[in-house]
Amino acid sequence: MTTIATAARPSSGTGATASSGKYLTFVLGREEYGLPVLKVREIIKVMDITHVPQVAAHVLGVINLRGRVIPVIDLRRKFGFDAQEHTERTCIIVAEVALAQSTVMMGVVVDAVSEVVNVAASEIESTPDFGGQNGTDYILGMAKVKGGVKILLDLDRVLGSDGQLAIRPV
């Protein structure tokens, strides 16, 4: 069972690439990102988040989503952007994230949700090689849609790569 689960995931490095389809786009700072729509469960307003101690800084805590407890991640902090006060446009995107053994629901705080766009295969450029460790592992590809560039994210890697969110005691 385990082997099947891991084999189904992109192996490593440059394994995953973007495919054409619908993407949910959202704003983070001055950049636009896209997530495969199939991964997105729902979009909710920012609600009371219960802080969980001793976890990585980008983990905001947990929320009660109709009886389910799900972790919430601040994508700004995860990507090293400056922190910003939540505005009325701030949203939590609830998405499905594949971990090594299972799939979990997670909330991702973003500045604002834009729209769902159709991305054709011809509009996708493969991930540029920035050289070195630039975190391009997270990127499925770049899409040139409607005159703008959207960064298509591999959410499983952005969030799943954390595996466990707890900071191990030193």
Added chain:
Amino acid sequence: MSARKKTPKAAPVRIDDELVTFAADPELAEMFVADGLDHLGTIEQTILKLESSPADLSLVNDLFRPFHTIKGNAGVLGIHSVERFAHTLETLLDLARSGLHPLGAAEIDLVLTAVDVLRLMVKELPARAAGKAVTDVSSRCEALMASVDALIAAGASSRPELVPERADDHADNAVVSFSEQSTVKVGTSKLDALVDMVGELVIAQAILAENPALHRAGDERLSRQLAQVRRITSDIQRDAMSMRMVPIRQTFQKMVRLVRDLSKTFNKPTAVVVTGDDTELDRKLVEQLTDPLMHMVRNTIDHGVEPQEVRAAAGKPATAQIHLKAFHRAGGVVVEIGDDGAGLDTERIAARAVAQGLIADSSALTAAEIHQMIFRPGFSTAEKVTELSGRGVGMDVVRRNIETLRGRIEIQTERGRGTTFSLHLPLTLAIVDGLVLRVGQDRFVIPTPAVQESLRPRPEDVHTTYGRPCMVQVRDRLIPLLHLGDAFGIRGTHDRISDGTVVIAEDNGRPVALVVDELLGKREVVIRSLGEMFRGVAGIAGGAILGDGRIGLILDTGGLLALASRAPSPVAAEREIA
């Protein structure tokens, strides 16, 4: 793909061919597997009983029937490998129940081994039907069937004169007695979903009841109606929980089997006395109890029970006794596993703990504290590593497992008389009685059983190390102090410890004093796991959905103790005592 013979006469067929019907009807298939495993459990239980009272022919009958059913069902589905195997064993048992072939030790061993193989075959049927590779048991089947045939050939000729004591030939077509309660089989996932939904209902109800608009309205009829809803909700909850309760029998039965096998391996004859196996507890709890209990049974036989010659020298009966006991106590369940063996050797454990560097000196420790050493990771008294124990894993895993179930372990031991481990467990994993605490703006829940008392410390009772508060004196005890706000990095807490409240919690007999801002009251909360992403967060056991719909984190006393024993963090330095 391995080949398997369809019938003795037919040519070998590919294993998938006999699973056509099985794969075509998933519902039927699922039922066959569930039923089959059920029957195999019954068989195992019966044969172990039979071992102690071999003359009881009604037991042989009880043994024959489930084999017959498995064979019949397998036949209907066309699973010939299972059918043929069950048939061979049935033949032996048929002879036995008519008194023509008494079941001796060899037969019992054979049937038990066959049960293991059959269980494996049945368990792996779904995987086989899905085309996955499974354990190839065909050669083991053939060997077992050959041994059965050999036994029948030898037995029938040597002991033909035995007359059945009480052969009940007509009982095999089981007439269901009318007093039996009618039952419906429901998948466990459905049951779990129901319990989850009921949990949500309870939460939703609580959120509604705490809505300030209701209190402002001051409508008496409305509050009466609400009270009615609350009553019904808690009734539903109780019933839903009770549906998930199962007797601990099956788990105990596994232990009985394990003792039987191990006592042979170790050459330490051991009898098992089981009491209270009809005690019911949450199915999930029962499932998670099996592994720790198996560890403990292994340890008991390996370390607890003495070798035969030692027992003889001590004037003890040659057959050692292990007792397994389950009973209800104080809203929870206690599971005991005890032996009449050597008892824990306090000095040896102490010496070992020092030698392994777990403690520096044992002179200040009480015997009970020394006994707790066996639960430390890496601790092992076994000089040589045996097949079963002595690898230094085991008891610490057991303790961790039990603590995950929010239970605790107690040891009673007397040198030369034996040891009893008592596992104190909650009835269910879904709900916990907890004390809600406020720290800054955050709320936490601590399970009530872990709380000893709460108090407002006097400044003179708080003691410092390096200028930092680290101990509090409660009567004659000095208890390590943990400021939850500092430990968890929460802002907006009380500046002075004497302004806050101290909750004394206990883990495994070790106390810790938690400094919090306020006690908000006691209530039952529905536990939600924080999920695997948060596994390993020290001091947090899970989440609970509180009355206003927000999540309060459930504290884990063991983890907090570990935090408290770490060096005080720099943030703690500035805190004033008074």
